[in-house]
Amino acid sequence: MRTIRYHHIAQEVKSRILSGAYATGRLLPSESELSAEFSVSRVTVRKALEILRDEGLADSRQGFGWFVAGDTVRQPLARLATIEEQMRDSGATPERRVLEFAFEKAPKDVATALATTQVLRVKRVNLADGEPFAIVTVWCAAERGQHLSMADVERSPFYELLDVPLAGATQTIGADAATADEAALLKIPVGSPVLKCQRTTTSVDGVTVLVSRHVFPAHRTEFVVDLPFVDQSIAPSGLRLVE
Amino acid sequence: MRTIRYHHIAQEVKSRILSGAYATGRLLPSESELSAEFSVSRVTVRKALEILRDEGLADSRQGFGWFVAGDTVRQPLARLATIEEQMRDSGATPERRVLEFAFEKAPKDVATALATTQVLRVKRVNLADGEPFAIVTVWCAAERGQHLSMADVERSPFYELLDVPLAGATQTIGADAATADEAALLKIPVGSPVLKCQRTTTSVDGVTVLVSRHVFPAHRTEFVVDLPFVDQSIAPSGLRLVE
DNA sequence: AGGTATACAACTCTAATACAAGTGAGAACC
DNA sequence: GGTTCTCACTTGTATTAGAGTTGTATACCT
Numbered sequence: 001m002r003t004i005r006y007h008h009i010a011q012e013v014k015s016r017i018l019s020g021a022y023a024t025g026r027l028l029p030s031e032s033e034l035s036a037e038f039s040v041s042r043v044t045v046r047k048a049l050e051i052l053r054d055e056g057l058a059d060s061r062q063g064f065g066w067f068v069a070g071d072t073v074r075q076p077l078a079r080l081a082t083i084e085e086q087m088r089d090s091g092a093t094p095e096r097r098v099l100e101f102a103f104e105k106a107p108k109d110v111a112t113a114l115a116t117t118q119v120l121r122v123k124r125v126n127l128a129d130g131e132p133f134a135i136v137t138v139w140c141a142a143e144r145g146q147h148l149s150m151a152d153v154e155r156s157p158f159y160e161l162l163d164v165p166l167a168g169a170t171q172t173i174g175a176d177a178a179t180a181d182e183a184a185l186l187k188i189p190v191g192s193p194v195l196k197c198q199r200t201t202t203s204v205d206g207v208t209v210l211v212s213r214h215v216f217p218a219h220r221t222e223f224v225v226d227l228p229f230v231d232q233s234i235a236p237s238g239l240r241l242v243e
Numbered sequence: 244m245r246t247i248r249y250h251h252i253a254q255e256v257k258s259r260i261l262s263g264a265y266a267t268g269r270l271l272p273s274e275s276e277l278s279a280e281f282s283v284s285r286v287t288v289r290k291a292l293e294i295l296r297d298e299g300l301a302d303s304r305q306g307f308g309w310f311v312a313g314d315t316v317r318q319p320l321a322r323l324a325t326i327e328e329q330m331r332d333s334g335a336t337p338e339r340r341v342l343e344f345a346f347e348k349a350p351k352d353v354a355t356a357l358a359t360t361q362v363l364r365v366k367r368v369n370l371a372d373g374e375p376f377a378i379v380t381v382w383c384a385a386e387r388g389q390h391l392s393m394a395d396v397e398r399s400p401f402y403e404l405l406d407v408p409l410a411g412a413t414q415t416i417g418a419d420a421a422t423a424d425e426a427a428l429l430k431i432p433v434g435s436p437v438l439k440c441q442r443t444t445t446s447v448d449g450v451t452v453l454v455s456r457h458v459f460p461a462h463r464t465e466f467v468v469d470l471p472f473v474d475q476s477i478a479p480s481g482l483r484l485v486e
Numbered sequence: 487a488g489g490t491a492t493a494c495a496a497c498t499c500t501a502a503t504a505c506a507a508g509t510g511a512g513a514a515c516c
Numbered sequence: 517g518g519t520t521c522t523c524a525c526t527t528g529t530a531t532t533a534g535a536g537t538t539g540t541a542t543a544c545c546t
Binding site: 273274275285289303304305306307308309 | 539
């Protein structure tokens with residue numbers, strides 16, 4: 001197989017650190033334990049950890065172990081709050097309602113991204129405390145979705161249902177005016193501003209496994225992006241002119 | 244008629260890169276895999292890939308593989324393409340026009356972020372090929388801006404003018420309807436959707452040195468964010484509910 | 487000249503193993 | 517109590533091997 005494993009492991013450990021699963025100052029599991037957990041050799045685990053050391057996230061002492069760096073130099077970065085965390089914190093109850101669930105022919109751009117024409121499309125609306133805050137449409141290859149039921153999709157996040165190790169994603173964020181359909185679902189006036197974003201998620205093999213589109217009411221939502229480095233421009237990173 | 248096959252292959256691979264089928268930074272399929280897919284020899288695939296290397300789109304390392312050029316190994320959380328890159332590629336000429344340049348008392352939120360009340364505020368509009376695509380307002384502490392002139396600000400990006408090593412930034416991205424003022428500057432109808440983002444930039448000392456707000460017309464702009472790892476939620480990373 | 491086929495060298499990643507060197511905690515001893 | 521010793525465990529480093537990859541050269545076909 002053609003995946004470079006220590007990248008994935010570095011990302012996994014990193015996300016655990018950032019999510020607070022490994023608190024600052026505490027020890028990480030030993031190299032042996034991690035190599036057992038991920039079923040890779042100790043050498044590979046080391047490479048992953050050394051990446052984190054280069055990034056200043058972790059450090060080690062011989063004979064002692066690896067620990068989360070950052071007692072002295074506070075990391076000003078990362079730690080993006082996910083919707084779920086925020087809801088937990090504020091005590092709001094999340095809820096998903098599936099609107100459409102269909103195996104069908106993919107739109108052209110989705111078809112090229114997924115490299116299939118036959119896809120499963122799931123459209124649903126997400127609510128926080130009964131108030132809608134997102135319309136989400138997800139496409140995946142039909143064969144991947146064959147064993148999924150509507151109840152599955154309503155209960156669990158899509159990521160957990162796919163039996164594929166996921167690597168990363170790219171997403172575009174734009175704004176638009178709400179269509180009549182969107183306005184009705186989100187309970188906002190037609191034409192009021194919404195955030196629209198499209199995300200493609202890839203597996204560790206580099207295959208695009210998910211395409212999703214999201215619509216958010218602008219008055220309730222905003223994105224937060226942490227940039228570890230600054231670019232040369234005052235223009236916000238990642239902005240792109242579209243035709 | 245004699246067709247040169249590696250040109251077509253180069254174009255095909257290129258379109259996959261640009262469409263995001265091969266994510267930035269990730270590995271391309273190996274020369275062997277590609278030669279099997281296109282039913283051509285490895286030599287031909289190589290010629291195609293070498294064209295892409297000449298164009299700066301891809302690169303390779305012996306024993307490692309081909310990958311999408313642009314970010315090398317240890318790229319952090321969010322790798323973002325800048326406006327300037329895109330403009331260079333598309334041949335558009337960027338232009339800045341300063342609208343306001345004043346030393347004054349800071350608004351409350353800016354004052355708390357910068358830990359000063361006396362600030363320099365610069366408001367300007369950015370144009371691409373004569374068309375406005377952004378309204379940018381930048382605040383920095385008055386003492387830092389004392390030696391800056393309007394001409395400086397019009398000529399160079401703000402980052403270069405400050406004699407401080409910058410570490411990173413966090414930015415929020417939201418949407419809103421254009422006000423009359425914004426609409427006039429961006430030449431769009433009042434009330435049409437705009438992307439609004441606010442960024443705070445910190446120095447390596449952890450001090451916030453810049454606060455900036457940006458307004459973009461939604462029909463011309465969108466953000467692209469690469470997420471090296473996925474979070475547990477299908478909801479886009481960094482989205483935040485606001486009150 | 488473009489394309490195929492083949493072979494080989496050099497490099498990368500990963501696994502498996504071994505050993506050196508440091509740490510920490512408790513046992514043993516004075 | 518205080519000190520030393522021992523032992524299990526950890527990281528640091530090196531070596532071997534194999535599979536997979538790019539780099540390069542040669543010969544041949546259309």
